[in-house]
Amino acid sequence: MSDQDNHSADLSAASGNDAGYHVPVLLQETVDGLNVLPDGIYVDCTFGGGGHSREILKRLGPNGRLFGFDQDADAKRNLPDDGRLVFVPHNFRHLQRFLRVHKITQVNGILADLGVSSHQFDEADRGFSIRFEGDMDMRMDMRQELTAYEVVDTYDEQRLHKLFEQYGEVTNSKTLAKTIVQVRKHVSLKTISNFKQALHSVVKGNPNKYFAQVFQALRIEVNDELGALKDMLQQIPSLLAPGGRAAIITFHSLEDRIVKNYFRKGDTEEAAEADPFGRNVPEAPLKVITKKPITAGQDELKRNPRSRSAKLRVAEKA
Structure with a gap:
């Protein structure tokens, strides 16, 4: 879309x-x-x-x-x-x-x-933007506990697959979910640069657009x-x-x-x-x-x- x-x-x-x-x-x-x-x-x-x-x-x-x-x-x-x-x-x-x-x-x-x-996109430490380095956060209300990092670090493969498919319409959402579960065992996905680098092999098409879809899905999930x-x-x-x-x-x-x-x-x-x-x-x-x-x-x-x-x-x- x-x-x-x-x-x-x-x-x-x-x-x-x-x-x-x-x-x-x-x-x-x-x-x-x-x-x-x-x-x-x-x-x-x-x-x-x-x-x-x-x-x-x-x-x-x-x-x-x-x-x-x-x-x-x-x-x-x-x-x-x-x-x-x-x-x-x-x-x-x-x-x-x-x-x-x-x-x-x-x-x-x-x-x-x-x-x-x-403003939220421009604040690097909020983690909304693919342009900046910062933690995978994405909380609109900083009082809540769930962050984007917790989602990618703890959700199982099926839950991640559905999240990227439904909220981001990511074309290879199943492959993405499987890769996240595999790489997080030995690579920290806590920062935006780590996340993007760890997943560069599964990117389809324009990387900016691809990660925009992925980030949209995570943001929707984090903030319900x-x-x-x-x-x-x-x-x-x-x-x-x-x-x-x-x-x-x-x-x-x-x-x-x-x-x-x-x-x-x-x-x-x-x-x-x-x-x-x-x-x-x-x-x-x-x-x-x-x-x-x-x-x-x-x-x-x-x-x-x-x-x-x-x-x-x-x-x-x-």
Whole structure:
């Protein structure tokens, strides 16, 4: 999938990062999609560099409120001095729980940009990028224990095979998994350079693209990205007030499929064979606003190469 190019933001996008932390993707389209009410309550599930949040704040009146979630402690550095914004330093899978802490039971809009920030790619010691030397880490929340090194050092061959096949669509995922299990017996895979060097013999095609796919798979596993996305989506219908909207930006087909299925059918999994008599067909909890995903225009693609794999979907609570 060309969706791997998001991980290859490694290779090019950082140079176009004017914000120094992260260039927000599909900024106007996403915030327009939320249909911001001046006195509304909104949630930015992925605060990051704060680009989307700042645009929402511009459209909020003095009584509007915004909650910014981010499990990466570095994101807190980007908070604007604005009393309408509350920062929540946790994963968005705990959306409902932490909004209740602030006595919020319903909101008017929920936004999530699922891309890894340029800042995370540029911090060598985080281990997200194939460009730098550093430990095989890849944790977005440094409080958690599981790292990419632990995955490649302890998972059995079958588990590694499925991980690379499903999360990275690595062409020779079975061979890769077998090789990892063999080489880790006598070579440490703790650093990025060791990992790449130990596996150079199994690389298929362009090494940068190949390792981008491998790193994407490891990152998704380490951070349980798809599990967190499903948890968050299932909370949206009960959190949104009538007329409230959810706007989700995805960067690879795995995420996009989950969002599309949930918005259309209220289920994060692929729908089973439809019942021809219409029995037991659940009613979708949301109304799809974007029949096809919104993608970046030519101007944005020139300014920010990482936007080329971004897809925005918007849905509304009836």
